[in-house]
Amino acid sequence: MYGVWTPEQVRAAEEPVLARTPDGALMRRAARGVAQVALGELERRTGGVSGRRVVVLAGAGNNGGDGLWAGYELRRRGVAVTAVLLSPDRAHPAGLAALRRQKGRVLLRVESGVLAIERADLVLDAVVGTGARGGLRPEAAALADAAATAGVPVLAVDTPSGVDPLTGVPGEDSVQAAATVTFGARKPVHVLAAPRCGPVTLVDIGIGPELPPPPVRVLEAADVGARWPVPGPGDDKYTQGVVGVAAGSATYPGAAVLASGAAALSTSGMVRYAGSAADEVRAAWPEIVATDTVGEAGRVQAWVVGPGLGTDDAGARTLGDVLDAGLPVLADADAVTLLGTHAELRERARNAPVLITPHAGEFARVAELTDDRVASAQRAAADLGVTVLLKGNATIVAAPDGRTLVHPAGSAWLATAGSGDVLSGVAGALLAAGLDPWWAGGCAAFVHARAADIGAGAADGPGSPVPASFVQQALPRAIREVREAVR
Ligand SMILES: NC(=O)C1=CN([C@@H]2O[C@H](COP(=O)(O)OP(=O)(O)OC[C@H]3O[C@@H](n4cnc5c(N)ncnc54)[C@H](OP(=O)(O)O)[C@@H]3O)[C@@H](O)[C@H]2O)[C@@H](O)CC1
Ligand SMILES: [K+]
Numbered sequence: 001m002y003g004v005w006t007p008e009q010v011r012a013a014e015e016p017v018l019a020r021t022p023d024g025a026l027m028r029r030a031a032r033g034v035a036q037v038a039l040g041e042l043e044r045r046t047g048g049v050s051g052r053r054v055v056v057l058a059g060a061g062n063n064g065g066d067g068l069w070a071g072y073e074l075r076r077r078g079v080a081v082t083a084v085l086l087s088p089d090r091a092h093p094a095g096l097a098a099l100r101r102q103k104g105r106v107l108l109r110v111e112s113g114v115l116a117i118e119r120a121d122l123v124l125d126a127v128v129g130t131g132a133r134g135g136l137r138p139e140a141a142a143l144a145d146a147a148a149t150a151g152v153p154v155l156a157v158d159t160p161s162g163v164d165p166l167t168g169v170p171g172e173d174s175v176q177a178a179a180t181v182t183f184g185a186r187k188p189v190h191v192l193a194a195p196r197c198g199p200v201t202l203v204d205i206g207i208g209p210e211l212p213p214p215p216v217r218v219l220e221a222a223d224v225g226a227r228w229p230v231p232g233p234g235d236d237k238y239t240q241g242v243v244g245v246a247a248g249s250a251t252y253p254g255a256a257v258l259a260s261g262a263a264a265l266s267t268s269g270m271v272r273y274a275g276s277a278a279d280e281v282r283a284a285w286p287e288i289v290a291t292d293t294v295g296e297a298g299r300v301q302a303w304v305v306g307p308g309l310g311t312d313d314a315g316a317r318t319l320g321d322v323l324d325a326g327l328p329v330l331a332d333a334d335a336v337t338l339l340g341t342h343a344e345l346r347e348r349a350r351n352a353p354v355l356i357t358p359h360a361g362e363f364a365r366v367a368e369l370t371d372d373r374v375a376s377a378q379r380a381a382a383d384l385g386v387t388v389l390l391k392g393n394a395t396i397v398a399a400p401d402g403r404t405l406v407h408p409a410g411s412a413w414l415a416t417a418g419s420g421d422v423l424s425g426v427a428g429a430l431l432a433a434g435l436d437p438w439w440a441g442g443c444a445a446f447v448h449a450r451a452a453d454i455g456a457g458a459a460d461g462p463g464s465p466v467p468a469s470f471v472q473q474a475l476p477r478a479i480r481e482v483r484e485a486v487r
Contacts (some may be wrong), residue, residue: 001221003214004406005185007165013184013210026205027062030183031069031095033203034157037076037181038122041155046121050078055113055120055152057143058095059127059161060087065207065470066157066183067126068095075102082106083118084113086127086140107166110139114146122155123147125175128156128393130187135171136162144175159189160196168192168394169371185211188374191218192394194408217405221485224446228483229433231268240269244300245425246318247307248277255333255421257284258468262425263304264288265475266447267433272297275318278309278469294321302328304428306335307421310424319345328353328431330440331386332424333362340365340386351384351400355437357389357424376406387437389427389445391420397441405438407445411454411463412451418468423448426475449477 018026030194042052056071058064068091071081081104085091088108100106107113117123136144140161154177159165162174168189180197182190184207190200220352231240243263256277263271264285271288273281274297278290291297303322309315311334319338322329323345324369328445329352331339339346346366349356356366363369367380373390373470377398381388390396393415395407427444435443454477455470456463 001220002186002218003211003219004188004191004216005211005214007187009212009215010055010130010185010187010207013207016205016210017205018297019212021206027065027069027095030066031094032073033183033201034066034070034124034155034181035073035077035181037201038070038124039077041117041122041153041179042079045153049082052121053080053082053119054122054124055116056081056083056124057113057127057140058083058085058091059092059140061128061131062092063129063131063158064126065092065095066129067124068092070089070124070126070157071104072098072102075099075104082116084110084116084143110142113143113289117143117146117152118150120152120271123152124157125161125177126157127153127161127175130165132161132165132196136173136175141173144173148176155198156180158170158182159187160193163189163193164371165189167371167373168196170196184208187307191216191406191408192373194394194410200422215404219405219407219442219446221446221482224443225484225486227435227439227443228479229267229430229435230483237268237270241271241301241429241434242270242299243267243432244272244274244294244297244303245427246294246303246305246322246426247306247309247421247424248275248280249310250276252308253277254418256281258418258421258472259304259425259428260288261285262422262472262475263429265472266426266429266479271429272300294318300327300432302330302428302432304330304332304424306332307424309334311337311341316342316345320348323348323352323354323357326352328355328437330355330357330424330428330431332420336362337365346384352386353431353437354386355389355427355431355441356384356386357391357420357427357441359391359420363390365445374398374404374406378402387441389441391423395445395449397438397445399438403438405442407442407449409449411453411456411458413458413463413466413473414452416466416468419448419452419471421467422472447475447478447482451475451480454478
């Protein structure tokens, strides 16, 4: 598990360290980190460093200072460095002087910068970092565009410029980085817009002890593996948690098959299905005990409700029955919509162990969604009194007590029909096994995303589209992987 801090928190943590260290020391540490990663990229991509060409796009603030100092370090290693100054009058004076001392080339015009980029092996994006406001301005946009067109990889300094460091939302023009080097702490952009950042290297600049507890956490495979429920010698099928799935309809039997099958693959023990797709579920999964209604289902330890349920009165009744059972509940899809339209159902869910798993459209039916998806999920969790898992390329899980995690999906293969049904089955099974909603959501999101990559073949190559049933089938391998990470 690792933490993510807001730019504001990082700035506050830097202050005391800046005050007790010599002028410029922090920036020099940061710049050495950038240079080291840049040298590694050059070596890996071109087989050497000496004489290789690096262009630094240097903005007006300290991010530009990092870039200029990194250019100085690279010059010392024999790299041909050209800096393009985006605001020549405000370029970091010490960084610029250092680069000049080492005979780095300095350009003031965008046109000459574009020409230099076309011949470069690597571009350092030091346009703007945590002080960013909005997308790239036209001159920086033209330079970023030149790098993209020429296929020159960009190493982002701290954050990919033009992407909001707090929300990860890209402006109209923004940098697509091949890799990113950040300092002191990971920031939200690195997990909310991971595909924009590429692999992120964290450089220690000594501010760690000054940081508060992280407002956002990211689970790693071992965290998930350590919590994944597995049977012990004293367990039987009941003691491990029986999950009930109230999903699917005559129109959407597939949702029932995907959700209940995913539950059966996620934990040992037992799955009960209740709904109008009982025949289809039984045919696909003979081990699942299927009945027509929630009332007939028998004892369970948690309910999954919603996928393919329908939003009519019958759906609302089923959701009400499930909430009244007083057990942990995973409410997805139509169940989220019903919570949006029925205030009395929202009241029954409040402060109960409920995990809702909306995508953006469903989320907007129960709470306000802004560009700041993390804050939106946190507010919704606090206001509704339930744990909220907001789906998206980066999935956010926020508990009413404020605990928040982000799962940064590496790929977008999960954006496929039925994939949410699979997630709901996994998370429901974890609730039945006794995980609290926040952990159930976090662990389910992790394994679900991994199963998508496995199903897509993205672990061994570029991958190919993966239907939800393949994601479901890849769950066992994804679970074995997280369990192996514990050892
Ligand atoms: N403190 C330290 O010692 C350390 C700090 N560190 C580094 O400092 C960075 C933070 O530096 P910072 O606070 O100076 O802000 P920064 O990100 O450079 O941006 C502000 C400048 O950018 C401009 N600008 C704004 N938006 C823009 C846009 N869309 N497109 C283009 N330009 C835009 C804005 O100009 P203005 O709006 O005034 O015209 C202003 O001049 C941090 O990310 C890390 O890299 C590390 O070295 C560790 C030690
Ligand atoms: K940057």
